[in-house]
Amino acid sequence: MLAASASESGRSAADPGETVVELAALLSALFDGAEPLLDPGGLSTLHAQPEQRFWLLRDLQQLLERAAPESPLLISIDDAHWADGGTVAALRTLPMRLMGLADRLG
Secondary structure (H helix, E strand, O other): OHHHHEEEEEEEEEEEHHHOOHHHHHHHHHHOOOOOOOOOOOOHHHHHOHHHHHHHHHHHHHHHHHOOOOOOOOEEEEEEHOOOOOOHHHHHHHHHHHHOOHHOOO
């Protein structure tokens, strides 16, 4: 378990009413709250359209890669079974893409 002072966490809950909003639950976990995990200014507004999901996920991956060396990150999404397609895609792909990050950072 991560020590509370040594990690940052973001949490959100998927809502069945938000399934049409691409990446709603994940973006909420990353950018909402008193101390957001990531700076929303780091995202390109050019990749905000649903058809640009690949590029938005790449932007999120890069933001997470820059934030992770500072402190461990924990992202929690409650009721993930209600998550929109973009959040599901991110939950499937981002962990695999970020898995080797610790090795790459040395």
